Amino acid sequence: MDEREEKRRELRAKAMQLPLTPGVYIMHDKSGEIIYIGKAKALKNRVSQYFGSERNHDAKVRKMVSNVDYFEYILTDSEFEALVLESSLIKQNQPKYNILLKDDKGYCYIKISGGDWPRLSAVLQKDDDEAKYIGPYLSFWSIRETVDAARKIFRLPDCNRKFPRDIGKDRPCLNFYIDQCCAPCRGKVSNDDYNEAFLQALDFVKGGSSTSVRELTRRMEQAAEELDFELAARLRDRINAINKLRDRQKVVESSVPEQDVFALAQGESQTAFEVFRFTGGKLTDRESFLTEGTEPDPEARSGFLRQYYAMRDRIPPVVTLDGECDEQELVARWLTDRGGKTVKINVPQKGSQKHLCDMCHNNAAEYLAQRSGLQGRDASALDELRRLLGLEKSPAYIECYDISNLQGGENVAGMVVFENGRPLKAAYRRFKIKTVEGQDDYGSMREVIGRRFGEYKTKQAEGDNTGFGRLPDLILLDGGRGHVNAVQPVLEEMGIEVPLYGLVKDDKHRTRAIAQSGGEISITSTRKAFTLLSTIQDEVHRFAIGYHRQQRKKSAISSTLLSIEGVGPQRAKSLLKHFKTVTAVGEAELSELERAPGMNKPSAKRVYDYFHGENS
Structure with missing residues (x-):
């Protein structure tokens, strides 16, 4: 027995002696540093789980457990007291294996540069220069969005060119051609016209769209009365641009005046959280976070909420989530206690609130994709599939199998691989069925799966994790529950613990549902997962039948010459x-x-x- 295994057994023996009462447990490494803090309804049950089978833990937890040298605990009178104490201790000690969120909510400003050609920009701090600053503001996101909108509406430049130094030196950039910049660099915009647009943009960011529209409308009517139709037309175009912006913003308005909306998306080894903050029914701030490790969604939401509001002063009366939260009533009570007013946790199933959660989830998936090198739609589809099947992590590496024959002749199989939602053609494989005679799809599928994971065992013994030496996150079969029931015993006998499902087609040969040993899961309501699964099933069918036709052709040719x-x-x-x-x-x-x-x-x-x- 190695030293690490001996230590794990020692810790498990100590954990089994803990009481079955609420409390907080504190994990230390060899240097005595606190590396993880958690709470439990029953200390014995929770702490002993860490030192049991490693198969029940993700990579992050396994890494944490491998570094634990000893633990201590504090008993509490209730689970709620344990939650409050856990939150306080995490904030004080910042253990590296807890979800830790960096509080970067400092103040920000709108910067007005000096000179005859002033610029607007959103900045996080004041510089020691001649510029003027408006602020401070709390939400950098909302200020940045406002400044960007003002520059587009009033056609102000956002490039790095200096005016008047760079006037007439180069061609205008793309923004000029899409009517989002007046392009002073062309030398055809007077300084008076530029400053008129700049002052209107400044009024827009100071007073908001409603105030700006009223003032622009007054000036437009005055210009029309004075027969200055050119100025009136410019003002009309700016009013229309502001109104279009307001129409787009209505898409993310909330029927609940003050609330925060949370959503998460999990990848192979990371979890992204997105927060939409609404005040007065309008989106006033948004934040994105990325944490290492994956855990069941309800646990992840619960841990994130506690960390997020531990570093926030404003707690709204409504917190809306994209799914269930572990210990939801307990967390709501904790939020109520911190905020000094009743806080309700809401998990909508339909309607406008559900639409906001879906939008928030799409943004979480997009943020995860940006940080992991994926495309947003792929990350979102994989996370949707993970939720649909109840997988522990996003299925980054998927293998799918199909059998193809003609009345039992030229019996072959195809295997396709999708990595991060995209075909990995270098990993595709073809099989000639060797042990099955006649048309027996179940027997053929058993042979293929047995051969594939037999190769996995061989590769693992050689220390090779490439090709067949890599274990998939998900196995799909082109077939129904019968195929799953036929293949599952093969995997169990070989000790392969990979989720297995079948892809069921309708009478028009289109993907209809996912089959498991106990029944079927409808996929028609999960659009992105449905598209991904349909693509995988079509691809494996194309690949298998193409190989079958090739074998038939070879057989026909050989028979002619022979x-x-x-x-x-x-x-x-x-x-x-x-x-x-x-x-x-x-x-x-x-x-x-x-x-x-x-x-x-x-x-x-x-x-x-x-x-x-x-x-x-």
């Missing part, structure tokens, strides 16, 4: 390799056949007579 006296398998293979096709063999002259590799004059004469004789 029917000629004196032509065996090796000579037939040489002829096809030299002439490429049977048609070319038949059209060849006798002298060409005689010169072909592996041929002699008698054999060449028999082949020539076969294709040119009276009965050819």
